[in-house]
Amino acid sequence: MRAFLIYTVDGVTNGMVYAAVALALVMIWRATRIINYAQGAMAMFTTYIAFFVIEHGTPFWLGFVIALAAGLALGAVTERVLVRPVESRPALSAVILTLGLLIFLEALAPMLFGAQVQSFPAPFSRIDLTAGGTQLYFSRFDIFTVGSVLCVMVLLFVLFQRTTIGLRMRAAAFNPEIARILGIRVGRMLTLGWALAALLGALAGLLAAPVLFLYPTNMDEVLVFGFTGAIIGGLESPVGAVVGALGVGLALSYVSGFLGSDLAPLGSLLILMAVLMIRPRGLFGMTRQRQV
Amino acid sequence: MLEVAELTVAYGGVVALDDVSFSVPEGAITAVLGANGAGKTTLVRTISGLVRPRHGSVLLDGAELVGRSPESIARLRVAHVPEGHGIVSELSVDENLRLGGLWRRDRAEQRVAVDEAYALFPPLAARRRGPASGLSGGERQMLSIGRALAARPAVLLLDEPSLGLATRLLAQIMERLGSLVAERKLSVLLIEQNARSALSVAGQAVVLSLGRVVVIDEAHRLAGDEALRHAYLGF
Amino acid sequence: MSALADDTDDESLGSALRRSTLLRHGVFFVALAAVLLVATYLVSPFHDYEIAGVAIYTIAAAGLTVLTGANGQISLGHGALMMIGAYTTSVLLQWRPGLPMIVTLLGAVVSTGLAGSIIGVAGARLRGPYLAGATLALAVALPQIPLHFAGVFGGNQGLNVASPTAPAALGADFPNERWLAWLCLAAALVTLFLLANLLSSSVGRRLRTVRDNEVAARLAGVDVARTQVLAFVISAVCAGLAGALFAYWVSITSPTGFTLTLSLQLLTAVVIGGLGSLTGAVWGSIILIYLPVLTGDLASNLSLSSDVANNVPLAIYGVVLVVAMLVFPRGLQGALVSLARQLARVIRMRGTVLPAVPSAPEQ
Ligand SMILES: Nc1ncnc2c1ncn2[C@@H]1O[C@H](COP(=O)(O)OP(=O)(O)OP(=O)(O)O)[C@@H](O)[C@H]1O
Ligand SMILES: [Mg+2]
Numbered sequence: 006m007r008a009f010l011i012y013t014v015d016g017v018t019n020g021m022v023y024a025a026v027a028l029a030l031v032m033i034w035r036a037t038r039i040i041n042y043a044q045g046a047m048a049m050f051t052t053y054i055a056f057f058v059i060e061h062g063t064p065f066w067l068g069f070v071i072a073l074a075a076g077l078a079l080g081a082v083t084e085r086v087l088v089r090p091v092e093s094r095p096a097l098s099a100v101i102l103t104l105g106l107l108i109f110l111e112a113l114a115p116m117l118f119g120a121q122v123q124s125f126p127a128p129f130s131r132i133d134l135t136a137g138g139t140q141l142y143f144s145r146f147d148i149f150t151v152g153s154v155l156c157v158m159v160l161l162f163v164l165f166q167r168t169t170i171g172l173r174m175r176a177a178a179f180n181p182e183i184a185r186i187l188g189i190r191v192g193r194m195l196t197l198g199w200a201l202a203a204l205l206g207a208l209a210g211l212l213a214a215p216v217l218f219l220y221p222t223n224m225d226e227v228l229v230f231g232f233t234g235a236i237i238g239g240l241e242s243p244v245g246a247v248v249g250a251l252g253v254g255l256a257l258s259y260v261s262g263f264l265g266s267d268l269a270p271l272g273s274l275l276i277l278m279a280v281l282m283i284r285p286r287g288l289f290g291m292t293r294q295r296q297v
Numbered sequence: 298m299l300e301v302a303e304l305t306v307a308y309g310g311v312v313a314l315d316d317v318s319f320s321v322p323e324g325a326i327t328a329v330l331g332a333n334g335a336g337k338t339t340l341v342r343t344i345s346g347l348v349r350p351r352h353g354s355v356l357l358d359g360a361e362l363v364g365r366s367p368e369s370i371a372r373l374r375v376a377h378v379p380e381g382h383g384i385v386s387e388l389s390v391d392e393n394l395r396l397g398g399l400w401r402r403d404r405a406e407q408r409v410a411v412d413e414a415y416a417l418f419p420p421l422a423a424r425r426r427g428p429a430s431g432l433s434g435g436e437r438q439m440l441s442i443g444r445a446l447a448a449r450p451a452v453l454l455l456d457e458p459s460l461g462l463a464t465r466l467l468a469q470i471m472e473r474l475g476s477l478v479a480e481r482k483l484s485v486l487l488i489e490q491n492a493r494s495a496l497s498v499a500g501q502a503v504v505l506s507l508g509r510v511v512v513i514d515e516a517h518r519l520a521g522d523e524a525l526r527h528a529y530l531g532f
Numbered sequence: 533m534s535a536l537a538d539d540t541d542d543e544s545l546g547s548a549l550r551r552s553t554l555l556r557h558g559v560f561f562v563a564l565a566a567v568l569l570v571a572t573y574l575v576s577p578f579h580d581y582e583i584a585g586v587a588i589y590t591i592a593a594a595g596l597t598v599l600t601g602a603n604g605q606i607s608l609g610h611g612a613l614m615m616i617g618a619y620t621t622s623v624l625l626q627w628r629p630g631l632p633m634i635v636t637l638l639g640a641v642v643s644t645g646l647a648g649s650i651i652g653v654a655g656a657r658l659r660g661p662y663l664a665g666a667t668l669a670l671a672v673a674l675p676q677i678p679l680h681f682a683g684v685f686g687g688n689q690g691l692n693v694a695s696p697t698a699p700a701a702l703g704a705d706f707p708n709e710r711w712l713a714w715l716c717l718a719a720a721l722v723t724l725f726l727l728a729n730l731l732s733s734s735v736g737r738r739l740r741t742v743r744d745n746e747v748a749a750r751l752a753g754v755d756v757a758r759t760q761v762l763a764f765v766i767s768a769v770c771a772g773l774a775g776a777l778f779a780y781w782v783s784i785t786s787p788t789g790f791t792l793t794l795s796l797q798l799l800t801a802v803v804i805g806g807l808g809s810l811t812g813a814v815w816g817s818i819i820l821i822y823l824p825v826l827t828g829d830l831a832s833n834l835s836l837s838s839d840v841a842n843n844v845p846l847a848i849y850g851v852v853l854v855v856a857m858l859v860f861p862r863g864l865q866g867a868l869v870s871l872a873r874q875l876a877r878v879i880r881m882r883g884t885v886l887p888a889v890p891s892a893p894e895q
Contacts, residue, residue, distance in 0.1 A: 040661045042608075042668075090858055096660060100606060101803050102857040108796055109850025112843040120839045169399055172388075176396055179387040186345050186379065187448070188371030188400035225792055229672045236665045267680040274673035277666060278654055285657040 012262040013255065014142045019216075019230075020254020021154040025209035026231025027238065027246035028158065029202040034240050036178040036198040039088060039099040043106035045228030047083070047203055048210030049221060050110045051075045053118045055211060056125055056219055065128055073207050080203025084196045114221040127215035150212045157208060158247065161201065174198055226270065230257065233277045238289050245289030252276075298323050299344070299452050299484050304353035306339050306508075313339040314350070315508040321452070321501075324478055326485040328499035328516060330492045330530060335505040337488045338380050341454040344486070345377040346370040357452065372400050376450035380457055380488075382441040386430035390421055393429050393440055397447035407447075414443030417473060434461035442470065446477070453485045459494065471498045492530040496520040504529045553732045561725045568717050577707035581781075582821055584709070587716035588777045589817035591723045593801040594810050595770025600799070601808030602731055603763035604743030606660075609651075609667035610771045611794030612674035615787075616644045617775025619678065622691040622785040633696055633715065633780070640776035641769050648768020652761035671795045675787040690786025693779045716777050723770060724810055730766070731810070739763055771798075793846070800849045804856060806867075823848060 026044060033041045041047075055072035059065055087106065091098040129145035165171035176184040177194035184191050209231070210224060217223045234253040238245025253273055260272035280288060299321040306314040313336045321327045329337050342348040344355050346367035355362040362370050371377075376397070384393050394414050398407040415422035418439040424432065432440060438461050445453060459467050475498055477483055489495035496502060496516045504512040504519070512525060519525060572580050592614055599605050617640035624636045651670065655663050678685030685691065698711035730736055741749040742759045750756055779785045801820045805812025824845040831841030860867045 034661070040664065087854060087858070094857075097600075097604075097606065097807070098857045100664065101799070101853055104608075104796055104799065105850045105853025105857065107850070108793075108800070108846055108853065111793075112846035112850060116840045116843050116847065120842070169395070172392055172395065173399060175388060175392075176385050180383075180385045182347065182367075183379070183383045183385055184396075185367040186347065186371055186377045186383075187396050187444070188368050189396070190368050222792075226672055229668055232665050233669055236662055240661060265680055267676045270669070270673040270676050271680075274666075274669040277669050281658055281662060281666060282654065285659075285662060287662075 008262060010142050012258045014147065015262070016255035016258030017251065018143070018147045018150050018254075019258060020234075020251035021151045022209050022212050022227060023231040023234050023254050024247045024250035025154050025157070025205050025212070026227055027235035027250040028161075028243055029205040029209070030232060030235045031238070031240060031243055031246040032161075032198055032202040032205070034235075036174070036195055037084075037088065037092065037099075038096070039092075039103065040232070041083075041199075041202070042100070042103040042228070043083070043110060044202070044206045044231075045210075045224030046107040046110040047076065047079050048206040048213075048227075049219075049224040050114055051079060051203075051207040052125065052210035052214045052219055053114050056123060056214075057118060059126065065126060069128070069211060072211055073204055076203040076205075076207025076210075077200045080206075081196050081200040083203070084199035088199070089192070089195075111221045120221065123219040125211075125214035125219045131215065146215065153208065153212065157205060161205070162243075164201075170197075229270070230254070230273055233273050236277060236287050237280045239284075239287030242289035245287065249288065298358060299486070300354075300356040301340075301344070302354050302356070304340070304343060304350050304355065306336075306343055306348055306350045313508050314343065317353070317505070317508070317510050319503050319510060319513055321484045321486050323484050324482045325500035326474070326478060326487050326498055328492075328495040328502040329486060329488045329505060330495060330502060331505035332529075333490075334507075336508040337505060338456055339508075340505070341377060341456050341486060341488060342379075344370075344454060345375060368400075371448070374449070374451040375454065376445035376448045376452070377454045378441045378445045378456060378458055381460065382434075382437040384429045384432075384437050384440050384444070386428070388429055389426055390429050390432065390440060391425040394421070394425075394444050394447055397444035398449065401449075410447040410449055414447050417446070418443050435463060435466065438462050439466075439470075449481075451482075451484065453483055454488075455485065456488045457490060458487075459489060459491050464494075467494065474498070492526075493520075554729055557725055557728050557732075561721050565717070565721055568721075569714070572710050572713050572717070577709035580707065580709040580713040582825065584713040584716040584777075584781055585821045586814075586817050587713070587720035588774050588781055589798070589801060589820050590720045590814050591777070592771045592774035592798050593805070593813035593817050593820075594720075594724055594727050595767035595774070596798055596802045597805075597808065597810055597813045598727060598731065598739070598770075599763050599767035600802060601812075602736060602743065603739040603760065605655075605760060605763060606664045606799075607667045607764075607767070608664055608792075608795050608799065609670035609674075610767070610798045611790050611792065611796075612671045613644050613648065613768050613771035614775030614778060614794065614798075615674055615790035616647050617641075617772030618779040618785045618790070619685060619691075619775075620644070620772070621776040621779045622686075622693050623684065625693055626691055629694070637719070637773060637776050640772045644772025644775070645765055645769045648765045648772075649761060651768070652764030655764065656757040656760045667795075668792075671792045675790050678787050686786070688786065688788075690784050690789075693783050693785060695780050695783050712780065716781070719773060719777060723773065724814075727766075727770075728810055735762070797849065800853055804849075804852055 026048070029044055030040060033039060051072040054075045055068040058071055059068040063071070083106065087102055088099065091102055127146045129149050131144045131146045133144050134141045165175060173184070173189045174194045174197060176187070177189055177191040178198065181191045184194075209227065213224065213227050217227070230253050231250055234250025235246045236249070237252065238247070238249030253276065256276055257269040257272055261269040301320065302318045304314050304317040305312070317336075317340065319327075329340060331337050339348060343350050344362065346362065346365055346369075350363055353363070357373055357375065360373070362373070362375075385396070388396070391411070394411045395407065398410045401407060415425070420436055421439055421443060424436070429437070429440060438458060442455070442458055458470070462470070471494070474485065478485055487495055487499060496519060499516040502512070502514060502516045502519045503510055506529060511529060512519065572583060575583070592610060596607065596610050599607055620640040620643040621636040624631055624639050655666055658666055678690070679687055682688075695708060696712060696715065698706040698708050702711070731739075738749075738754050738759050741752065741754055742756050746756055749759075778789075782789065797820055801816025802813055803816070804819055805814065805816030827844040827848065828841060831844060
């Protein structure tokens with residue numbers, strides 16, 4: 006029972022980090038029909054930026070904010086400079102482009118910041134809390150992880166559903182041509198969408214690094230697990246992505262806890278295949294093809 | 298006033314519009330008629346910036362529209378009701394209507410414009426929270442027209458608005474449109490398959506055939522000229 | 533792969549070559565084999581070793597070309613399939629150290645063929661990002677198996693593989709590297725020959741039909757799912773063969789050799805070379821092997837730190853992929869072909885201006 010609780014808390018905490026990545030992937034997929042395979046690498050890179058400025062004397066929280074801002078900028082620049090020119094090309098072009106960016110960033114990071122594994126500071130204690138003598142199974146950092154991702158998700162929800170800029174972004178994503186004849190600057194909306202997604206990714210990177218350590222490929226598995234969650238959720242649905250990613254987090258935590266940590270990625274593969282065998286477009290996926 | 302001059306558009310090798318010139322006066326409806334494939338849709342898509350012409354110009358009160366992006370043309374108060382309605386089916390009815398006037402800054406005015414659309418099309422008001430995908434074909438057409446009007450346009454491009462609308466409703470809309478045209482000095486370009494109803498509301502008519510202008514005349518004269526009607530309009 | 537001998541006086545041979553693709557490919561590959569054989573003699577054993585590497589990557593990249601280029605399915609997990617081939621070979625050799633290479637290669641081909649058909653069947657209903665995601669999960673998951681079952685697969689240390697020694701008949705001082713290069717080149721040529729014929733056959737047409745328009749293919753009576761699985765199995769078998777040779781080439785099979793990076797590098801090779809063309813796969817593999825060599829030399833000349841030097845090739849791959857998509861969407865092969873066309877046009881234009889050269893042997 007104790008073990009089960011520990012694994013559950015772990016699963017939820019990791020799942021929230023995967024959920025941030027999954028949501029970022031879904032946001033970009035909905036807006037541009039592109040999977041950003043570089044999402045994890047971008048997050049790794051912005052975390053290195055935080056690491057670098059903190060090492061050089063910047064206070065932790067300022068470094069944290071700098072990394073988030075860097076994510077925002079990196080996402081915007083990526084959309085504007087790299088993605089826009091291939092948008093009208095066959096889907097494979099964009100896939101290869103983002104894979105190229107992934108390879109490039111994973112090579113650039115060690116060139117700039119060194120290849121050795123670094124430990125990245127956690128803003129809060131990672132030691133499990135106790136309440137009145139009874140041991141709890143989560144730490145302040147776990148609370149922060151879950152809380153900050155939830156907080157950003159709520160903010161994004163409000164932005165998309167309750168503001169006019171969000172309405173514009175949704176219109177631009179769902180039907181770019183109609184959006185344009187209504188005077189919506191679709192290009193800007195897509196740039197903003199990529200920027201926000203990269204911000205979410207950057208948050209995931211900052212939350213993952215204290216646990217996984219920081220090295221150039223540290224986000225590869227997080228990307229795969231987040232992507233798995235997003236696919237299970239059906240790629241179209243933000244709620245589906247979060248649910249899927251939490252499911253992946255929990256499942257992996259149980260698998261690695263009860264069966265051995267090497268088997269976690271295998272577990273993720275099996276879950277993914279099982280879901281896709283039953284529903285080739287994910288649990289929340291639409292069977293209807295959207296007109297492009 | 299909207300002036301189209303020497304407009305030529307081609308899709309690859311297919312010439313869809315060939316040296317088309319005419320003007321749409323303020324405060325009046327100009328009908329564009331023609332058979333399937335005559336180039337009517339191409340014409341409005343070119344005016345609203347979705348299609349780049351090979352040659353020619355489109356002037357709105359003297360300002361060149363060719364070369365501008367569709368979003369900036371929309372911001373010059375050109376509203377386009379595309380062929381086959383073109384609502385955003387993933388959004389709610391209310392959101393679709395709000396999209397029409399979003400590019401303007403004044404929130405209060407935006408709300409007023411949306412409420413006007415509900416007043417004009419009461420069936421929409423009943424479904425304002427529902428998804429636009431749940432609307433019937435006629436309701437979608439109302440939504441699309443209402444959204445265009447919510448933008449408070451100076452030029453309104455209507456591409457076959459009659460599609461899916463009951464005749465009575467169409468007559469109502471046309472009547473309402475007629476009064477708006479006078480009230481707001483609106484220039485309307487009305488594309489119609491149904492030439493008879495279009496000619497009854499329009500001041501001027503342009504007939505396209507295979508991408509060329511074959512007739513420009515006053516609508517009532519065209520409606521009265523049996524030979525022309527037979528040759529190009531089929532009634 | 534248009535490798536036609538120039539106009540011969542012998543009418544019957546010329547027309548026979550033109551008519552039969554099989555014969556044409558056969559002639560070309562025999563000629564290429566002869567050239568390569570001589571080439572391996574001309575270079576040092578160290579370079580023979582690099583040539584073997586090019587041959588190995590070519591096999592895997594050619595398989596991926598069939599899948600991604602001809603059939604339009606994307607796989608981000610071909611490194612994992614190579615791993616299956618490599619471990620099959622290594623485990624077989626662990627079990628019977630003296631096993632001849634042909635047996636271990638066949639074993640690898642069979643095991644990856646099986647794995648490929650399982651994955652292919654599971655993935656046949658998946659499209660676009662769903663398939664990419666599944667293969668990506670495969671690329672990350674599979675290297676964990678040897679770690680978990682360390683008893684069989686040697687865990688993190690991996691399994692040692694004795695590299696093949698040249699037969700005594702070739703002489704006592706015949707370098708083993710050259711022998712390995714021969715074996716790998718032979719395997720690569722056979723693979724390319726088979727794939728070239730496959731692609732120009734009705735199967736190749738079927739693959740492309742499915743890629744270009746699935747609905748149309750279905751209407752034309754093509755079994756789309758079977759075609760997809762077939763493409764996956766073919767490319768998996770190639771990856772398995774490449775993986776088996778890879779085990780001999782690096783002499784050790786461990787999970788660290790088959791990271792996600794390998795899968796992405798294979799895709800890089802296919803894309804840089806030019807999607808859909810087998811020649812492109814060769815170009816891509818040459819770049820994959822020689823770029824690190826070149827940048828390694830450059831880095832030591834500039835005395836860059838190892839962190840920088842080790843990552844320059846990867847950075848270049850990344851940049852090349854991005855630039856290729858922005859500037860040359862048809863890859864190196866496509867760029868070369870269009871360059872050649874332009875040159876030909878320039879030459880032809882000259883030809884019309886200049887008077888015909890009387891000595892030109894024209895037919
Ligand atoms: N995107 C396109 N690509 C190629 N050709 C096109 C395209 N759109 C229209 N065409 C061609 O241009 C010509 C004019 O088409 P257009 O849609 O403007 O006609 P239309 O008058 O609106 O017809 P309808 O009454 O059927 O709506 C037709 O021959 C059509 O086939
Ligand atoms: Mg039309």
